[in-house]
Amino acid sequence: MSLVVTGATGQLGRHVVASLLAKGVPADQVVALGRDEERLAGLAALGVTTRKVDYADTAALAAAFEGADRVLLISGSEVGHRLPQHQNVIDAAQAAGVGLLAYTSIPHADTSGLALAAEHRATEEAILASGLPHTFLRNSWYLENYTDQLATYAEHGTVLGAAGDGQVSAATRADLAEAAAAALLLEQPKEVYELGGAAFSLKELAATLGEVLGKDVTYTDLPAAELTKVLVAAGLPEPFAATLADADLGLGRGELYVEPTDLAELLGRPATSLAEALRAAR
Ligand SMILES: NC(=O)c1ccc[n+]([C@@H]2O[C@H](COP(=O)([O-])OP(=O)(O)OC[C@H]3O[C@@H](n4cnc5c(N)ncnc54)[C@H](OP(=O)(O)O)[C@@H]3O)[C@@H](O)[C@H]2O)c1
Known part of the structure; x- marks a missing residue:
């Protein structure tokens, strides 16, 4: 079986490719796509086939999908430009007649009010319109969105957000990748997985940070416009800062909350918890 992983x-x-190999998929059955030559070389060293492919390059996509049985489309990182890129991938997968197209989406993509959800919703609709057998891996937030900020939390003793008491079902990239690999290998995966770990509010994030860091950490809830200003002052570009603040509002509405069951089912175990991830990051 030939498995193609975009992104x-x-x-x-990179975690998905590692998980496929760890699950016993022979390296010569994995085709890894990306643009960064150094990281492609790192993947080639694992024995997998690599192809340098930009989503804009339809000929390269067609060549990369030749003989593919299953494709995992990892959503692109160029927010605002992703739909035509994803459409090219869907068209190439359709032309190649792949047996399954898996797509990394966002929780409740069909109803979510997050600005970030619009491209995911449109991509899911395009996949449905293609008629391809599919599975939507609706990943909630990465735990790394928080653990990567450990030093900042420790320095300031506060978590800033605009999420109120909303809960986020964050999970590590490694767990979400392992789940994606598991879904790719199921004979008939479900059409939709809502994927996330045990949920926590940002107030609970602050409390867990306090325990892990051994110092008081508080949660400061700000209006979204205020949070955007703080993030811009910290060096983020304004559109990105506004998107993050908008996502916090969505978090507050419960739109990044999912039951932990789908992820645990694909992993065969509970997902890594916030406390475990914070301890590992420390
Ligand atoms: N759930 C969350 O919290 C969260 C957070 C951030 C992002 N995301 C979404 O999840 C995706 C995967 O996350 P990640 O952490 O792995 O992101 P990442 O490290 O930025 O990886 C993005 C991947 O997409 C590839 N890519 C981007 N634009 C492309 C293009 N035009 N043509 C071909 N390949 C392209 C990149 O290839 P090269 O590096 O080789 O150029 C890279 O392999 C992101 O792209 C984004 O859609 C989710």
Whole structure:
């Protein structure tokens, strides 16, 4: 069986390739796509086939999908430009007659009000319109969105957000990647998986940070416009800062909350918890 992973050079994609190999898929059955030559070389060293492919390059996509049985489309990182890129991947998968197209989406993509959800919803609709057998891997937030900020939380003793008491079902990239690999290998995966770990509010994030860091950490809830300003002052570009603040509002509405069952089912175990991830990051 030939399995193609797009975005394989990215942080999630590299974990997916590693998970496929760890699950016993022969390296010569894995095709890893990306643009970054250094990271492609790192993947080639694992024995998998690599192809340098930009989503804009329809001929390269067609060549990469030749003989593919299953494709995992890892959503692109160029927010605002992703739908035509994803459409090219869907068209190439359709032309190649792949047996399954898996897509990394966002929780409740069909109803979510997050600005970030619009491209995911449109991509899911395009996949449905293609008629391809599919599975939507609706990943909630990465735990790394929080654990990567450990030093900042420790320095300031506060978590800033605009999420109120909303809960986020964050999970590590490694767990979400392992789940994606598991779904790719199921004979008939479900059409939709809502994927996330045990949920926590940002207030609970602050409390867990306090336990792990051994110091008081508080949660400060700000209006979204105020949070955007703080993030811009910290160096983020304004559109990105506004998107993050909008996502916190969605978190507050429960739109990044999912039951932990789908992820645990694909993993065969509970997902890594917030406390475990924070301890590992420390
Ligand atoms: N759930 C969350 O919290 C969360 C957070 C951030 C992002 N995401 C979404 O999840 C995806 C995967 O996350 P990640 O952490 O692995 O992101 P990442 O490390 O930025 O990886 C993105 C991957 O997409 C590839 N890519 C981007 N634009 C491309 C293009 N035009 N043509 C071909 N390949 C392209 C990149 O290839 P090269 O590096 O080789 O150029 C890379 O392999 C992101 O792209 C984004 O859609 C989710």
